[in-house]
Amino acid sequence: MLQQTTLHVNGEDRVVTIAPDTPLLYVLRDTLGLRGPKFGCGLGECGACTVIMNGAAIRSCVTPAAATKGAKIVTLEGLGTSAKPHPVQKAFIAEQAAQCGYCINGMIMTAAAFLEREPHPSRAAIIAALNANLCRCGTHMRIVRAVERAARERA
Amino acid sequence: MSMHQSATTKSGGPRFSRRGFLGASGGLVIAFALFGPEAATAAAPGAPAGAADGAITPPPAGKLYAWLAVNPDNTATLFTGKVETGTGVGTALAQIAAEELDFPLDRLDVVMGTTSETVDQGPSYGSRTIRYAGPQIRQAAAAGRLVLLRLAAAHFNAPVDRLVARNGTISPTGAPDKRITYGALVAGKRLDYEIGASGTQFGMRVAPDVRPKDPARYTIVGRPVPRKDIPGKMTGAFTYIQDVRVPGTLHGRVVRPYGVGARLISVDESGLKDIPGFVRLVRRENFLGVVAETEWGAIQAAAKLGSILNPSGPDKGQAKWSAWNDLPAMDRIWETVRHAPGADTTKVSRGAVDAALAGAARKITATYRTPFQMHGSIGPSCAIADVRGDRAIFWSATQMPHEARQVMAQLLGIPAERIELRWFEGAGGYGRNGFDHVNADAALMSQAVGRPVRVQWMRWDEHGWEPKGPAIVQDLEGALGANGQVTAWRHHMWVPTTSDKQLIAAALIGEPEIGGKTGRGRAAVTYAYTFPNADVACHGEGRVGLLTAWLRSPAQFETTFAMESFIDELAAAAGQDPLAFRLAHLADPRATGVLRAAAEAYGWQSRPAGAARTTGGGPAKGRGVAWVNRDDVRVATILDLTVDRESGAIKVGRVVVAHDCGLVINPDGLKNQVEGNVIQSLSRTLHEEVAFDSAHVTSRDWVGYPILRFAEIPDNIEVVLVNNSPQYPAYGAGEPATCPTAAAVGNAVFDATGSRLRQTPFRPDRVKAAFS
Numbered sequence: 001m002l003q004q005t006t007l008h009v010n011g012e013d014r015v016v017t018i019a020p021d022t023p024l025l026y027v028l029r030d031t032l033g034l035r036g037p038k039f040g041c042g043l044g045e046c047g048a049c050t051v052i053m054n055g056a057a058i059r060s061c062v063t064p065a066a067a068t069k070g071a072k073i074v075t076l077e078g079l080g081t082s083a084k085p086h087p088v089q090k091a092f093i094a095e096q097a098a099q100c101g102y103c104i105n106g107m108i109m110t111a112a113a114f115l116e117r118e119p120h121p122s123r124a125a126i127i128a129a130l131n132a133n134l135c136r137c138g139t140h141m142r143i144v145r146a147v148e149r150a151a152r153e154r155a
Numbered sequence: 156m157s158m159h160q161s162a163t164t165k166s167g168g169p170r171f172s173r174r175g176f177l178g179a180s181g182g183l184v185i186a187f188a189l190f191g192p193e194a195a196t197a198a199a200p201g202a203p204a205g206a207a208d209g210a211i212t213p214p215p216a217g218k219l220y221a222w223l224a225v226n227p228d229n230t231a232t233l234f235t236g237k238v239e240t241g242t243g244v245g246t247a248l249a250q251i252a253a254e255e256l257d258f259p260l261d262r263l264d265v266v267m268g269t270t271s272e273t274v275d276q277g278p279s280y281g282s283r284t285i286r287y288a289g290p291q292i293r294q295a296a297a298a299g300r301l302v303l304l305r306l307a308a309a310h311f312n313a314p315v316d317r318l319v320a321r322n323g324t325i326s327p328t329g330a331p332d333k334r335i336t337y338g339a340l341v342a343g344k345r346l347d348y349e350i351g352a353s354g355t356q357f358g359m360r361v362a363p364d365v366r367p368k369d370p371a372r373y374t375i376v377g378r379p380v381p382r383k384d385i386p387g388k389m390t391g392a393f394t395y396i397q398d399v400r401v402p403g404t405l406h407g408r409v410v411r412p413y414g415v416g417a418r419l420i421s422v423d424e425s426g427l428k429d430i431p432g433f434v435r436l437v438r439r440e441n442f443l444g445v446v447a448e449t450e451w452g453a454i455q456a457a458a459k460l461g462s463i464l465n466p467s468g469p470d471k472g473q474a475k476w477s478a479w480n481d482l483p484a485m486d487r488i489w490e491t492v493r494h495a496p497g498a499d500t501t502k503v504s505r506g507a508v509d510a511a512l513a514g515a516a517r518k519i520t521a522t523y524r525t526p527f528q529m530h531g532s533i534g535p536s537c538a539i540a541d542v543r544g545d546r547a548i549f550w551s552a553t554q555m556p557h558e559a560r561q562v563m564a565q566l567l568g569i570p571a572e573r574i575e576l577r578w579f580e581g582a583g584g585y586g587r588n589g590f591d592h593v594n595a596d597a598a599l600m601s602q603a604v605g606r607p608v609r610v611q612w613m614r615w616d617e618h619g620w621e622p623k624g625p626a627i628v629q630d631l632e633g634a635l636g637a638n639g640q641v642t643a644w645r646h647h648m649w650v651p652t653t654s655d656k657q658l659i660a661a662a663l664i665g666e667p668e669i670g671g672k673t674g675r676g677r678a679a680v681t682y683a684y685t686f687p688n689a690d691v692a693c694h695g696e697g698r699v700g701l702l703t704a705w706l707r708s709p710a711q712f713e714t715t716f717a718m719e720s721f722i723d724e725l726a727a728a729a730g731q732d733p734l735a736f737r738l739a740h741l742a743d744p745r746a747t748g749v750l751r752a753a754a755e756a757y758g759w760q761s762r763p764a765g766a767a768r769t770t771g772g773g774p775a776k777g778r779g780v781a782w783v784n785r786d787d788v789r790v791a792t793i794l795d796l797t798v799d800r801e802s803g804a805i806k807v808g809r810v811v812v813a814h815d816c817g818l819v820i821n822p823d824g825l826k827n828q829v830e831g832n833v834i835q836s837l838s839r840t841l842h843e844e845v846a847f848d849s850a851h852v853t854s855r856d857w858v859g860y861p862i863l864r865f866a867e868i869p870d871n872i873e874v875v876l877v878n879n880s881p882q883y884p885a886y887g888a889g890e891p892a893t894c895p896t897a898a899a900v901g902n903a904v905f906d907a908t909g910s911r912l913r914q915t916p917f918r919p920d921r922v923k924a925a926f927s
């Protein structure tokens with residue numbers, strides 16, 4: 001049974017027709033054509049699908065789209081662009097903090113939400129904030145440095 | 156894209172290269188010319204698309220246009236059959252080409268892997284891209300520069316040796332204002348110049364008569380440049396294979412057997428039609444897939460049939476499988492490996508080991524065990540196939556696009572000339588993960604439904620079915636003379652295959668020979684010690700238990716663990732400093748070079764292992780060293796760590812890696828790789844072990860197969876580059892720094908606690924058990 005739902009994504013209202021139990025990730029990727037949020041596990045374990053909902057980093061792969069009605073959703077694309085990157089994106093580029101980069105959406109979205117909450121974090125706090133996100137290439141050292149740089153440069 | 160359009164691509168004009176097109180459209184939709192309107196108008200009605208004979212083949216390696224295109228806006232494109240796997244080779248290869256061309260790096264685009272647009276330079280594995288494809292691209296670009304100089308000679312009516320090429324322009328010597336751009340010289344034409352090529356893949360020689368630039372004049376190679384792919388990856392602008400969308404595509408999911416070798420008995424289809432978007436089942440022998448209009452529909456249908464995280468039995472889903480329980484017991488896998496059929500090969504046979512052991516003042520023996528491990532890509536394997544009659548297009552992230560095209564030809568019974576594979580980057584693969592297998596899944600589903608089908612594995616498909624690195628067991632024996640010198644060394648290893656090319660889908664449809672052979676494990680070790688009596692041998696086997704294939708530094712991660720731990724055991728038995736002990740038994744100057752460089756950077760103080768050991772409770776601190784020669788790259792790793800005596804948890808502090816891969820193309824890219832190798836191998840050392848029962852792999856998600864998290868990363872990783880100079884070739888660096896980690900950690904644990912760890916992963920319970 002398909003239903004019409006309005007989602008608020010990257011500053012726009014988007015009317016979508018979906019099966020109501022569809023996880024937000026598939027709506028963002030397949031219906032709205034976004035590619036920042038990634039399918040990694042579909043189980044909320046790795047963080048590749050992370051988006052920011054009402055200021056909090058959430059796992060879009062286990063969040064039903066219908067449950068986000070009325071919420072403000074921001075994806076990697078809504079954060080910034082190559083021409084005008086968000087400070088966190090800028091810091092990740094400056095630190096060359098990616099190898100394959102598939103997990104990086106989750107790292108950036110998690111870090112962006114975290115720095116809004118905690119603008120002057122310690123290294124230990126950054127590590128704790130990222131600890132539920134998995135990276136397989138082993139880019140961790142650079143990711144931590146990038147978040148430290150973003151905190152510095154936002155200040 | 157048809158051959159005709161490929162030619163257009165390389166002739167320049169508007170930038171029709173695939174990435175250029177994507178950039179221009181800003182969309183996800185890929186042009187679909189092989190079956191699309193462009194092809195239809197180009198060919199006579201009913202005739203196959205593509206060239207006149209319907210062939211869609213790689214460009215000829217001996218033509219300059221196979222490697223380079225120069226566009227009127229003075230941008231250029233490098234075409235390479237190599238692919239990016241997250242290691243930064245796309246940028247490094249562009250640096251090599253830009254250097255030879257005297258062309259600005261930021262105006263040089265790179266097209267990788269697509270079979271109709273690139274030359275087959277061999278698969279992108281085994282740290283072989285810079286080493287083998289680098290010189291091919293260097294020569295092609297040098298030939299390109301010569302062609303441009305000749306065009307400029309005609310333009311300026313001046314001899315070539317009176318011209319200066321610089322930054323994408325050419326001017327007469329002494330008249331820099333009279334310059335013309337490469338783009339203007341080429342004027343939108345295809346670079347249809349014969350440059351010569353012989354041989355194939357890794358052994359191919361390109362433009363052999365052209366002399367490349369004197370490395371003393373390098374300005375781009377050797378500089379730490381930002382990677383070209385990174386900004387797009389940070390903003391969502393980058394197109395991964397998972398992001399490719401083809402009009403009219405259906406979504407497919409696989410439903411794998413409950414037991415690895417189970418037969419499909421029946422499928423209860425009830426309820427499937429109620430799932431929004433469900434299209435149909437695809438069933439061929441034991442291959443089962445579902446196809447739907449939406450991704451969520453396909454996932455739900457597959458779940459009904461039994462594709463869920465924790466299936467509870469072969470007949471619990473709507474797909475009913477035979478009971479199959481033939482996997483060997485996990486806790487005795489090393490005995491199974493030890494007794495598996497195979498063939499013995501001798502790697503080193505020097506002196507008289509038995510006699511030396513018999514007469515030794517001191518003799519020690521040890522057995523090292525390492526488990527099945529997985530690639531564990533963060534993004535599950537994904538591919539799109541569009542199979543229509545005798546033609547097919549694949550969108551794939553395989554590490555071997557040209558070979559994959561041939562394999563898909565076998566699977567589909569279509570000539571390879573009618574198949575195009577369009578390559579897009581996937582999540583890091585680290586060897587042969589599921590990317591080649593998912594091509595086959597998509598091919599079978601598309602062939603059945605007659606429409607393009609995008610298949611993405613679920614997490615449990617990836618964890619459960621990707622080919623693993625094999626479990627290995629190794630016996631070592633060593634003898635010490637009265638003076639503490641090693642007098643005998645024996646290292647025997649039992650190694651299942653790491654080169655299995657069997658395709659899962661092909662086996663499921665009853666044609667396991669499609670795709671390639673199973674292969675046999677090899678003595679993945681580079682022995683370099685100068686012991687007077689040495690016996691290094693391998694019992695190489697086929698598949699033992701689970702499907703395996705190459706995983707970063709295949710088997711050499713494991714053999715280095717054993718070799719470099721055991722030399723440490725001998726050093727400790729001799730009461731000597733482990734670094735000095737190694738140096739005393741090595742003649743290879745590049746080996747001693749990295750060991751000394753690491754020691755100097757670390758500030759290594761000479762003492763035997765354990766000499767700084769503290770007793771009692773609380774944290775124990777230790778340091779460890781190990782090194783490797785993998786594929787001519789020398790790497791020495793020194794690290795220190797703390798062991799929590801209460802919990803058995805290991806926390807690594809400082810890591811110093813001295814790395815000699817010869818000339819480094821992009822030092823920052825290399826450091827990124829080395830850091831990645833250290834952390835990934837630390838994860839493999841501390842955490843990773845594939846679990847399985849008698850039916851299937853039970854490590855089906857990140858809970859069942861934990862990997863290293865941020866809380867466990869080292870305090871820092873320092874990389875020292877050794878012999879980074881144009882007088883040395885550029886060897887590949889994708890893997891070698893993985894190898895020493897497990898031994899360095901184990902040696903440091905011994906230094907800290909006196910307990911020797913001989914089995915990975917070093918989980919806290921195992922570390923604690925070793926204390927007693």
